Amino acid sequence: MSDPNESLMGRAAERARGRAFFLAGHLDEYRRVHRLNDEGLARFLHCEISDLPRLALCRRPNSLPEQFTREVVMIADHVGADPDSLALLIREVDALTALRRPDSRDAEAGQGFLLAARDKPTDPSDANDPTDDNQ
Amino acid sequence: MAPASKRDRDLHNSLLSGDPRAPSRLFEEHLDSVVRRTGASFRSLRDRQMVYDCVVDAFMNYAEMPTQFDPDRLGLASYLTMSARGDLLNAVKASGREKSRETAVESVEDALLSRNAKSATSGNTSSEEDRTVDQVVGSDLLGKLHAELVDATDRTVLNLMLQGERETKAFARVLGIENESDMEQRRQVKRSKDRIKKRAQRMGVRLGE
Numbered sequence: 001m002s003d004p005n006e007s008l009m010g011r012a013a014e015r016a017r018g019r020a021f022f023l024a025g026h027l028d029e030y031r032r033v034h035r036l037n038d039e040g041l042a043r044f045l046h047c048e049i050s051d052l053p054r055l056a057l058c059r060r061p062n063s064l065p066e067q068f069t070r071e072v073v074m075i076a077d078h079v080g081a082d083p084d085s086l087a088l089l090i091r092e093v094d095a096l097t098a099l100r101r102p103d104s105r106d107a108e109a110g111q112g113f114l115l116a117a118r119d120k121p122t123d124p125s126d127a128n129d130p131t132d133d134n135q
Numbered sequence: 136m137a138p139a140s141k142r143d144r145d146l147h148n149s150l151l152s153g154d155p156r157a158p159s160r161l162f163e164e165h166l167d168s169v170v171r172r173t174g175a176s177f178r179s180l181r182d183r184q185m186v187y188d189c190v191v192d193a194f195m196n197y198a199e200m201p202t203q204f205d206p207d208r209l210g211l212a213s214y215l216t217m218s219a220r221g222d223l224l225n226a227v228k229a230s231g232r233e234k235s236r237e238t239a240v241e242s243v244e245d246a247l248l249s250r251n252a253k254s255a256t257s258g259n260t261s262s263e264e265d266r267t268v269d270q271v272v273g274s275d276l277l278g279k280l281h282a283e284l285v286d287a288t289d290r291t292v293l294n295l296m297l298q299g300e301r302e303t304k305a306f307a308r309v310l311g312i313e314n315e316s317d318m319e320q321r322r323q324v325k326r327s328k329d330r331i332k333k334r335a336q337r338m339g340v341r342l343g344e
């Protein structure tokens with residue numbers, strides 16, 4: 001990378017992985033689960049590799065359905081990513097995170113969501129529906 | 136201190152309103168300059184990763200809690216730089232690495248010395264906000280060193296050293312030995328300065344010649 005600021009942004013995005021406030025952790029988890037490198041992740045999100053740090057440093061969208069869709073669209077526009085793919089990524093990671101906490105109420109919600117996700121065809125455009133969440 | 140520009144206020148307001156893109160914009164807008172400013176205060180610190188980490192942490196803390204910043208008091212870059220410098224000082228001290236702590240403090244001393252000498256540095260004029268940050272950081276360290284030196288004469292000698300005084304006679308006057316021979320003056324001045332340097336070293340402050 002020739003642009004020093006790009007490199008700094010990349011390092012900042014790495015450090016932001018540890019903070020739930022940012023999207024960085026979600027991107028990292030999705031990458032890990034699907035065994036993707038930066039190129040694979042950028043391809044999934046339909047954005048440039050160089051945009052990934054800017055995406056990672058955005059605030060994680062609010063989980064309430066009406067706000068979630070609006071904020072995902074804002075973030076996707078900001079970095080030139082596909083909003084449906086981004087929504088799918090965030091929801092999947094949220095569900096996986098909830099499943100890992102068997103003692104919390106979120107686990108039950110997460111399981112319900114994951115079962116619903118399995119019932120649905122794996123068409124990214126289905127992530128458009130904000131009423132996707134099963135509580 | 137100069138208040139925040141309109142651009143900074145807009146960015147701050149977008150953080151306050153919860154715009155999810157605002158944190159990313161914050162990094163894009165200010166990360167490079169704050170890293171440079173913070174790094175400049177700790178030029179000799181070899182662990183550059185520590186500088187980056189403290190700067191990034193300052194950004195993230197502000198993004199998560201933007202109410203801590205008052206745009207009427209100073210600009211955003213200055214606020215973030217001050218925050219990062221404070222964290223970096225604490226990190227250097229906490230790391231327990233004597234050498235790094237000495238070099239970090241030495242850089243602050245250099246900044247104070249160069250400002251006292253009133254010399255224009257290579258096109259790198261500090262803004263009023265930068266000088267204020269340097270004063271805050273530097274005066275804290277000097278305050279602690281001064282407190283260590285109980286003897287008033289030692290404190291005066293320390294002040295001369297920090298002002299970059301080179302003349303033996305100036306120190307001899309403070310020590311009350313101006314009637315001694317040149318060789319004796321040099322000997323006693325050196326002993327006094329070495330004693331102060333040793334006290335400073337124990338606190339992790341390295342004073343230059």
